[in-house]
Amino acid sequence: MWLMVMSQVNVRHCLRVRQMMICGGGGARRWWRQATVKGPRPGAPEGVAVPDAPDPPFLSGYVGRAALVGADRNDGDVCGTKGSDTVLSAPASPPCLRRTSETVLVIGCSGVHGGEDDQLHGVLLPRRSGNEGTPSGGRCLGDELLPIGNRSLGHNHQMDGAVLEEEDVRAFLSDLHAMPAEGLERLSGGEWSSAWAYRARGEELVVRFGRDGSWYEADRMASALVGPDLPVPEVREVGRTPSGLAYAVSVRHRGQFLEETPVDRAGALSATLARLLVALHDVPARPGFQVVWHQPSSPLLTWRAFLLAGLVDDPDEPVHGWSAELEADRELSALASAVTARARVLVDACPERRDLVHGDLLHRNVLVSPDASKVEAVFSWKCSVRGDFLFDAAWCTFWSSFHPGIAAADPLRGVLTAPSIKADRGALVDAAARHHCYELHIGFTHLGWNLWTGNRAALSQTAERLAEVFERGPLDLRTV
Numbered sequence: 465m466w467l468m469v470m471s472q473v474n475v476r477h478c479l480r481v482r483q484m485m486i487c488g489g490g491g492a493r494r495w496w497r498q499a500t501v502k503g504p505r506p507g508a509p510e511g512v513a514v515p516d517a518p519d520p521p522f523l524s525g526y527v528g529r530a531a532l533v534g535a536d537r538n539d540g541d542v543c544g545t546k547g548s549d550t551v552l553s554a555p556a557s558p559p560c561l562r563r564t565s566e567t568v569l570v571i572g573c574s575g576v577h578g579g580e581d582d583q584l585h586g587v588l589l590p591r592r593s594g595n596e597g598t599p600s601g602g603r604c605l606g607d608e609l610l611p612i613g614n615r616s617l618g619h620n621h622q623m624d625g626a627v628l629e630e631e632d633v634r635a636f637l638s639d640l641h642a643m644p645a646e647g648l649e650r651l652s653g654g655e656w657s658s659a660w661a662y663r664a665r666g667e668e669l670v671v672r673f674g675r676d677g678s679w680y681e682a683d684r685m686a687s688a689l690v691g692p693d694l695p696v697p698e699v700r701e702v703g704r705t706p707s708g709l710a711y712a713v714s715v716r717h718r719g720q721f722l723e724e725t726p727v728d729r730a731g732a733l734s735a736t737l738a739r740l741l742v743a744l745h746d747v748p749a750r751p752g753f754q755v756v757w758h759q760p761s762s763p764l765l766t767w768r769a770f771l772l773a774g775l776v777d778d779p780d781e782p783v784h785g786w787s788a789e790l791e792a793d794r795e796l797s798a799l800a801s802a803v804t805a806r807a808r809v810l811v812d813a814c815p816e817r818r819d820l821v822h823g824d825l826l827h828r829n830v831l832v833s834p835d836a837s838k839v840e841a842v843f844s845w846k847c848s849v850r851g852d853f854l855f856d857a858a859w860c861t862f863w864s865s866f867h868p869g870i871a872a873a874d875p876l877r878g879v880l881t882a883p884s885i886k887a888d889r890g891a892l893v894d895a896a897a898r899h900h901c902y903e904l905h906i907g908f909t910h911l912g913w914n915l916w917t918g919n920r921a922a923l924s925q926t927a928e929r930l931a932e933v934f935e936r937g938p939l940d941l942r943t944v
Contacts, residue, residue: 628673628709630650633660634648636711637671640713641664645662646662646663648662649662651670656846657672657674657679658673658674659672661716667715668716669700669713669714670713670714670715671711671713672712672714673705673710673711674710675710676710677702677710678846679710679844680702680710680712682758682759682845682846682848683697683699683714684702684712685757685758686848691746692743693740693742693743693839694740694743694747694839695717695839695840695842696845697714697717697841697843698715700714700715717840717841718831718840719831719841720832720833721831721832722826722829722831722832723826723827723828723863723866723869723870724869725832725836725867725869726868727868729835729836730869730873731873732835732836733836733872733873734872734875734877734878736836736837736838736839737860737870737875738875738879738882739878740825740830740839740842741853741856741878741879742878742882742885744819744820745853745885745891746884747819747820749817749818749819749820749850750818752818753850755769755770755849755850756770756850758845766816767814767817767818767850767851768811768816771811771814771905772808775804775808777912783912785916786913787912790912790915796911799927799931799934800911802934803930803934806934807904807908810898810901810904813894814852814898814902815890815893817851817853819850819851819852819853820848820850820853821849821851822842822847822848822856823847823848823849824847824859825842825860829842830842830843852898853885853891857876857879857899858902858905858906860876861875861876861899862903862933863906865932874944876899876939877944880895896939896940896941897938899938899939899941900933900938900939904930904934907926910926911927911930914926
């Protein structure tokens with residue numbers, strides 16, 4: 465099935481956005497086009513063509529600056545929604561296109577109607593004031609194209625990363641370095657960015673593309689914190705592509721992903737991971753540090769405020785709109801309520817520390833040597849905060865049941881017995897309660913993440929692990 469929604473712009477050429485082809489003549493008057501429309505669904509706004517009920521499941525839960533699929537010829541709201549953000553939280557939600565003064569959404573979908581391979585593709589076109597949103601220049605959709613990724617049912621993958629073809633990356637790098645890039649290779653991993661390795665002037669480099677330049681600025685700031693057990697790749701350049709994507713060029717590091725370390729190397733990994741966690745703790749801190757240290761405008765002024773903010777579905781956050789689906793699932797809702805109630809009590813035990821917290825140590829963000837004897841690189845610092853060093857330890861222990869090598873390495877033991885942490889007065893006060901609070905926080909926030917991405921398998925696994933941690937309660941750290 466194909467569906468295409470086009471804005472009233474003068475399009476002179478065709479632009480390929482992954483599997484979606486957008487093209488047309490000038491001044492298109494109709495806002496929607498669909499290959500298989502049998503007529504308006506009962507209750508649909510007049511003049512709107514939509515699929516027969518129920519909506520295909522790939523529309524469920526999609527969040528964006530504009531809504532989806534189907535509109536009339538008039539500007540503004542055709543679905544009765546208010547505000548510039550629209551969330552389709554259930555398959556029965558009326559599909560619509562929300563045209564605002566800021567953005568127009570162009571989308572396309574491919575795959576079998578309602579099947580597991582359905583995908584959603586889209587681009588956001590930022591509108592300029594005073595020109596009715598018409599992009600400048602003569603190219604199709606102008607220089608303001610911003611890809612927003614794709615969404616496949618049942619897969620946890622890039623939600624907001626850049627969708628670029630190899631030829632586009634080659635052209636960009638040739639312009640950037642004033643010479644062709646050699647050995648261009650797409651790298652795996654990354655939920656929010658696409659990454660490519662290449663060589664230029666004898667150096668091995670990596671270029672990443674994404675929506676938000678602040679993510680890469682965080683990486684650049686973190687590179688100033690580098691140490692023997694905290695190797696952070698040097699970020700050479702951060703900027704914007706002609707099409708508006710953020711990009712970053714950094715020095716390439718090689719290794720294997722931390723979570724892929726086999727059990728038979730757990731002995732070496734135990735010492736390596738402990739050194740990494742201690743190195744994060746040992747980065748100098750002072751009480752006046754802001755919690756979200758790489759975002760000066762962040763309203764979160766305390767560590768406890770940061771923790772409590774993660775327990776709610778905040779519409780101002782990139783990942784939001786998942787709470788309705790959570791509440792609709794009786795068992796999941798009961799688990800979430802119990803977890804958040806306990807976490808809100810335990811947060812009182814969490815001190816206002818300002819240790820360096822990475823906040824996402826697994827998920828392909830750490831490289832270790834093949835023999836697991838040292839950390840080769842720590843990247844993706846957009847989730848980093850200044851808070852309690854035990855949060856990163858809790859991250860490892862919560863997810864350890866999914867990664868046998870991490871579980872066998874027992875990273876918490878190495879942290880609790882490290883000389884610099886034992887010498888830090890107050891570092892281990894109420895450590896069991898703090899660690900348990902952080903594990904609950906991590907599990908709960910990933911319920912929201914998996915609901916948002918539509919990854920039902922990961923949601924079930926996370927819920928099972930969270931229930932396990934909740935029933936177990938705080939660890940007896942005297943026996944760790």
